[in-house]
Amino acid sequence: MTDKILVTCECAPNIALIKYWGKLNEELIIPLNGSISITLDRDVLSSKTSLILLKTNNRNIQITLNNKTQVFNEGDLSKNSNDIINKKRFFTMLNKVRQNCILSDPFEYEIKIKSSNNFPTACGLASSASGFAALAHCLSKAYGYKGDVSELARLGSGSACRSCFGGFVKWTTGENSFDSLASRLFPSNHWEEMNIIALILEDGKKSVSSTHGMKESVQTSDLLKERVKIVENERLLNMENFVREKNFDEFARLVVQDSNTFHAVCLDTYPPLFYMNDKSKEIVKFVHEYNNLDSSLKLAYSFDAGPNCFLFVLDQHLNELLFLLRNIYFRNFDLKDKVVSNNLSKKENFINGLSYESIDSERRVDLENLVKKFESDEKQSTIKYFIHSKVGSEPLIYETNDLENSLFDSEY
Known part of the structure; x- marks a missing residue:
């Protein structure tokens, strides 16, 4: 005992x-x-x-x-x-x-x-x-x-x-x-080149919980039944293959499509569920405008049951993305003040690793033209802050009775 x-x-x-x-x-x-x-x-x-x-x-x-x-x-x-x-x-x-x-x-x-x-x-x-x-x-x-x-x-x-x-x-x-x-x-x-950036547009409590929203969709949305068939018959296998092959173009397209059809189901629910807001739609437009600069996709977005956005981008395009975010959404701020991370060393490494000088002059002109399409004082309040992450490893389990790394006091 x-x-x-x-x-x-x-x-x-x-x-x-x-x-x-x-x-x-x-x-x-x-x-x-x-x-x-x-x-x-x-x-x-x-x-x-x-x-x-x-x-x-x-x-x-x-x-x-x-x-x-x-x-x-x-x-x-x-x-x-x-x-x-x-x-x-x-x-x-x-x-x-x-x-x-x-x-x-x-x-x-x-x-x-x-x-x-x-x-x-x-x-x-x-x-x-x-x-x-x-x-x-x-x-x-x-x-x-x-x-x-x-x-x-x-x-x-x-x-x-x-x-x-x-x-x-x-x-x-x-x-x-x-x-x-x-x-x-x-x-x-x-896929070590993968980056995930969470754009926090709103940090208040959402009006309809996911649990309640799901119940409403199951009871009222005909589109949900079709989405389930597509996911089970096609999307799960396709996504697994795209990740296995590290095919970012197809990966990004499918991530975006699945996010869009999920929110289409929310709109098909009665009464409709509005998890995305005008700020969310602004980010969607921004991502597509950026992707239109090239023949293949460089950036993907995904929205869960809420307004905040998750972006997926590979290392080779991270500098371009941060250049755009800084000049469109954080023009009046120091970028490092908008990165939230409890791990300060990772935050500093991330910021210090940015090198906009690596963007060649011709590409920079394309990016600056894109900035002009979105540039306005209103954009400065679109994104409250963002979080940068790489793909994470397994959960960490400390040894049994390891008090030093626990949340309990020495009394135990």
Whole structure:
């Protein structure tokens, strides 16, 4: 019998290239269609979670999220506005682990959990994926769970199953909980030239949650049924092949098309869901104007259920993109003040690595002409800030009872 078990895990959020929207099973969060994503760099964006099991007479559960603490009793499923976690989903995960683990006395521990993000919680990057993935890894490691950790994370938040892995990740749909799993397609170093830039246009809470929006789309959108067929029959396989071959032109085209059809489904929903706004449409126009300078695509955009944009660009075109962003959207600002990153060394390396002088004179004329098309004082308020990331690696799990790297104090 162990008196104390401590586990800490760090996971990064992920960005869907082929999106899932709608569930076959609401309770088990089984998606209508599979999806493919990129895991971000956890040194730039991550959720860190520490879980401790204590052998005491107390059976309460204490959860602290970004310095806000909540204590509730075993099996308490009551809902209130102050909840910092979906208790029903939490207990679904916890009970699944307890029923299939190596601990002889899994119900005999007090549970304390601390979790925090190294990025602003209102930055437009959903922390539920990285947060529930980190929680799933902690529960799995602490209890010695015998099942699949991605299934466990999915029961907390659908997209969390993809954050259980680094690199490029695929989540398959299925008929039951045991076969709707995520798995790594390609490691983080498969396409090292890939960059992901998140443009934060709005950082407020969206008016319609993804969970509610999905339900509305499933009930009312005929277009959703067609999108599911296309994704399952064509897009998943095509995306996997484009990433395998590092074919950016086809990759970018498919990322953009899937984002567009997802938002077309949102508009086909009754009443319609307006996740993108005028600023979002401005970025769409900018990306297409930039791509029109060449015969092949150099930049791709994707919008999740919100107004903020995720851009994908290879190393060889990163300087051009930053040149355009600086001169159109950040003309009156120092660019380094608009890059958000908790890892200062990565931020400095990124900024110092920019070399606009590498853009030849003829190309520079084309870019400056593009700047003139968009240049106006209004553009200066379009983008609040941006986040730069490379493709991220696997979650980091610290050794059991490693207090130094945990979020708990020395009292434990």
